[in-house]
Amino acid sequence: xxxxxxxxxxxxxxxxxxxxxxxxxxxxxxxxxxxxxxxxxxxxxxxxxxxxxxxxxxxxxxxxxxxxxxxxxxxxxxxxxxxxxxxxxxxxxxxxxxxxxxxxxxxxxxxxxxxxxxxxxxxxxxxxxxxxxxxxxxxxxxxxxxxxxxxxxxxxxxxxxxxxxxxxxxxxxxxxxxxxxxxxxxxxxxxxxxxxxxxxxxxxxxxxxxxxxxxxxxxxxxxxxxxxxxxxxxxxxxxxxxxxxxxxxxxxxxxxxxxxxxxxxxxxxxxxxxxxxxxxxxxxxxxxxxxxxxxxxxxxxxxxxxxxxxxxxxxxxxxxxxxxxxxxxxxxxxxxxxxxxxxxxxxxxxxxxxxxxxxxxxxxxxxxxxxxxxxxxxxxxxxxxxxxxxxxxxxxxxxxxxxxxxxxxxxxxxxxxxxxxxxxxxxxxxxxxxxxxxxxxxxxxxxxxxxxxxxxxxxxxxxxxxxxxxxxxxxxxxxxxxxxxxxxxxx
Ligand code: B12
Ligand code: SF4
Numbered sequence: 001x002x003x004x005x006x007x008x009x010x011x012x013x014x015x016x017x018x019x020x021x022x023x024x025x026x027x028x029x030x031x032x033x034x035x036x037x038x039x040x041x042x043x044x045x046x047x048x049x050x051x052x053x054x055x056x057x058x059x060x061x062x063x064x065x066x067x068x069x070x071x072x073x074x075x076x077x078x079x080x081x082x083x084x085x086x087x088x089x090x091x092x093x094x095x096x097x098x099x100x101x102x103x104x105x106x107x108x109x110x111x112x113x114x115x116x117x118x119x120x121x122x123x124x125x126x127x128x129x130x131x132x133x134x135x136x137x138x139x140x141x142x143x144x145x146x147x148x149x150x151x152x153x154x155x156x157x158x159x160x161x162x163x164x165x166x167x168x169x170x171x172x173x174x175x176x177x178x179x180x181x182x183x184x185x186x187x188x189x190x191x192x193x194x195x196x197x198x199x200x201x202x203x204x205x206x207x208x209x210x211x212x213x214x215x216x217x218x219x220x221x222x223x224x225x226x227x228x229x230x231x232x233x234x235x236x237x238x239x240x241x242x243x244x245x246x247x248x249x250x251x252x253x254x255x256x257x258x259x260x261x262x263x264x265x266x267x268x269x270x271x272x273x274x275x276x277x278x279x280x281x282x283x284x285x286x287x288x289x290x291x292x293x294x295x296x297x298x299x300x301x302x303x304x305x306x307x308x309x310x311x312x313x314x315x316x317x318x319x320x321x322x323x324x325x326x327x328x329x330x331x332x333x334x335x336x337x338x339x340x341x342x343x344x345x346x347x348x349x350x351x352x353x354x355x356x357x358x359x360x361x362x363x364x365x366x367x368x369x370x371x372x373x374x375x376x377x378x379x380x381x382x383x384x385x386x387x388x389x390x391x392x393x394x395x396x397x398x399x400x401x402x403x404x405x406x407x408x409x410x411x412x413x414x415x416x417x418x419x420x421x422x423x424x425x426x427x428x429x430x431x432x433x434x435x436x437x438x439x440x441x442x443x444x445x446x447x448x449x450x451x452x453x454x455x456x457x458x459x460x461x462x463x464x465x466x467x468x469x470x471x472x473x474x475x476x477x478x479x480x481x482x483x484x485x486x487x488x489x490x491x
Contacts, residue, residue, distance in 0.1 A: 001042040004134070007067040008032045011074060011081040012050035013384050017453035018077075020051050022446040024217055024253070024439065027170035031073050031100065033157025038126045045161070052166050055085050062088050069133055072114070073100040076360055079383045083113040095138060097129065101191050102383070105361050109380060111140060120144045120191075123151070146192065149177060149199035156207050159214070171211070172221040173252075175204050175239065176232075179223045184294045184364040185325070185356060188223050196228055201239045208248045217276070217439075220254030224297075226266070233263060240269035251435055253277040253321070257297045261309035267316040276439040277319035277350070282306065285338055289328040294363075310346045317433035319349035319440040325388075327356040327403060329396040336406035340413040349427045349440035351414060352447050354388030355403075355454070368393045373480060375470035389454045391461055399478040400467050404458045411455060415448045 010029045012020070019025045029049060036045050048055045048064060057063050062085075070089050074082040079102045086096045099118035103110045107117045118125070121144045132138050152174070159171055177197045179188045211218075226236055243250070251274045258280055260266065270278075283295055285306075290299050301309065310320050324339055343351045358365035358374065360383075368374050376382040376392035385392050395403060413419065423444065427437040461467055471477060475484040 002134075003042055003044060004068045005044045005046065005066050006039065006069050006071060007046045007048060007064055008035060008071045009047070009055050009073070009082075009085060010049045010051065011055065011072060011078045011085055013078065013081045014054075016077065016384070016387065017450055018387050018389055019450070021450055022443055024170055024443060024446075025219070026051065026168075027172055027219060028157075028159065028162040028166070028168040029073060030157045030159075030172040030174075030221065032071070033159055033162055034123060034155070035071060035126055036158035036161055037155060038123065040127075040130065043130070047162060047165055049162075049166055050081070056088055060084060060088055062092060062094075067094050069130075070094050070096045072096060072098045074098060074103065075101045076106075076383045077385070077387045078102070079106075079110070080380050081384075083380060086114045095133070097138075099144075101187060102360070104191050105187060105359075107141065113380075116140055116142070118142045118144060121147045123147045123155070146178070146195070146197065149174070149197045152199060153203050154206070156210065159211060163214075169216045170219065171215050172219045173204070173207060173211075174221050175199050175225055175236075175254075176222040176227065180228055181297055182294055182363070184292065184367070185358065185362055187359045187362055190361065192223070196232065198227070198232060198235060201235060201242055204239060205242045205246060205248065208243060208250060209246060212248050212250055216251065218250060218252040220252060222254060224256050225254045226256040226260045226263075228297075233266065237263070237266040237269060240266065240273045240275075243273035244269055248273065250274045251276050251439070253279065253439070255279045255281075257281070258301050258306065258309040259297070261312045264312075264316070267313060267318065271317045271433065271436075274435075275318055276433075276436040277321050277443075278313060279321040279323060282322040283325045284328055284330075284335075285342055286328070286330050286335070289330040292329060293325075306342070307346050310348055314347070314349070314430055317431045317436055319427060319431060319436040321350035321352065321440070321443065322348045324351065324353040325356050326353060326407065327391060327393075327395055327398070331395075331406075332397050333402050333406060336410045340410050343414060347423075347426055347430065349423065349431070349436075350443045350447070352443070352450075353410070353454075355391050355458075356393075357386055357388040357390075358393060359386060371480070372474055375466060375473075389450070390457050391467070394467075394470055394474065394476070394480045396480045400458070400462055404455070404462060407455055407458065411451055415444070415451055420444050420448070 072082045089096045096114040097116040098110050098114040099122050103117050104119045110117045125142045125144045178192045178195050180194050182189050256278050313320050358368050373394040376385045424441045427440045431437050
């Protein structure tokens with residue numbers, strides 16, 4: 001059979017500083033790892049992860065040779081870079097397949113830049129796509145649908161292959177997928193579906209066991225590993241209990257919601273299985289902001305219980321990593337102090353934050369578009385701003401200088417060397433778990449750099465005059481929430 005070569009690419013816009021710059025988050029692209037596992041024997045594979053090595057040289061020529069087919073993964077902010085790579089492939093006559101979040105949510109745009117678009121999860125159609133390609137019948141679109149996670153039985157991403165090339169120290173592992181909620185800003189319900197899919201725990205345990213000790217840490221790629229019902233809560237307790245019983249100790253962290261705080265038994269198994277932290281989307285301390293985000297999962301717990309929740313999780317030796325969103329329509333100049341006080345008083349171990357981001361086709365995107373508030377909407381170029389580390393719409397109650405001042409204040413209160421040190425001391429004292437405390441320190445340290453870039457992005461926006469022009473266009477002077485300047489709109 002004719003030998004063929006596939007090159008898989010994780011694109012990265014040059015100069016972007018985001019979560020990929022946090023050491024514990026800079027992990028191998030497990031999505032590409034699944035595609036590699038599914039490759040037929042007569043295919044040779046190479047990978048280019050642009051967070052480490054560029055796929056294009058200074059003249060926008062490909063840096064790799066010999067590909068018969070190129071596959072690119074992309075979330076929205078990576079799309080312009082993905083298209084630049086696809087154009088370079090086209091010049092060399094190499095067909096390109098693109099998949100991932102952006103291709104799933106915005107396939108008609110992607111189709112203008114590549115030969116073949118794969119929507120949703122590729123596992124079920126990847127073999128067919130390759131076979132079609134081999135007989136010259138590559139189709140323009142394949143829809144992989146949502147994979148029942150029972151189908152992953154024994155199918156693990158090709159971690160050894162990826163690690164051999166880039167020496168990754170962290171990896172991801174799937175235990176569930178999907179989310180039944182529909183927060184206004186989030187792409188997950190559209191992309192992974194609203195059904196909460198659970199992978200059989202025996203299979204997850206086998207995968208954990210197969211890679212035990214090979215990585216400094218694993219990230220559970222699930223949106224919420226704890227789940228949304230008593231049944232899923234029981235399942236996940238059995239998973240961590242299974243890790244403990246099988247002696248699979250492995251440092252890991254995952255995303256969940258605050259409601260896990262009441263489940264002492266599960267928290268106990270979690271820490272015994274190696275859990276160092278839980279990342280929780282707290283998003284805001286303002287009830288109206290949570291209502292407008294449709295963040296029911298937090299509203300149910302109630303903001304008043306946040307302190308108790310943080311305290312109880314920490315009591316088990318697990319670091320609490322709270323994420324916050326700024327730039328909400330209800331945010332005022334007071335919001336930043338309120339959040340900083342909450343972080344310091346509740347002693348949350350890690351706080352990371354972003355600017356509200358209207359990811360494509362989310363309810364938030366549609367609302368801001370209908371209110372004429374988006375000013376980064378020259379696509380595809382402007383997708384690079386859709387990371388949560390740029391402002392892309394006109395703020396409601398805040399002016400841009402007020403947002404910058406507020407974020408700067410937050411930075412000063414939480415990220416000075418002295419405060420980071422004090423918080424580390426507190427993590428060590430309270431968690432009584434060096435792994436968790438060091439994990440928190442590492443993230444805080446790396447996040448300080450990401451936060452500086454976020455501030456820089458806002459200041460660059462202010463200096464560019466783009467925000468002022470956007471305000472003028474809709475007849476406002478400083479913010480959306482002020483009377484329209486009719487003179488300006490007439491002009
Ligand atoms: C884990 C995770 C992370 C991890 C790891 C990311 C990584 N590089 O591996 C961390 C925490 C580092 C992270 C960072 C970021 N993330 Co993130 N992340 C996720 C999460 C929760 C799961 C992704 C995952 O690993 N799934 C498991 C793998 C196996 O599935 P998959 O990626 O979907 O791949 C399948 C298909 O998509 C398809 N496919 C994918 N690629 C390709 C390529 C080809 C050629 C083909 C054929 C098919 C194909 O087939 C795969 C197998 O079935 C998703 C939400 C979600 N539930 O999907 C958000 C999500 C992808 N992240 C998001 C964002 C915004 C980010 C950041 C920009 C945040 C920031 N402010 O910095 C950064 C970007 C970092 C980067 N360079 O990618 C958004 C993207 C939204 C959008 N429209 O752009 C999502 C959807 C979350 C959300 N709230 O909306 N993320
Ligand atoms: S933010 Fe979390 S809870 Fe809300 S829809 Fe997205 S994944 Fe679900």
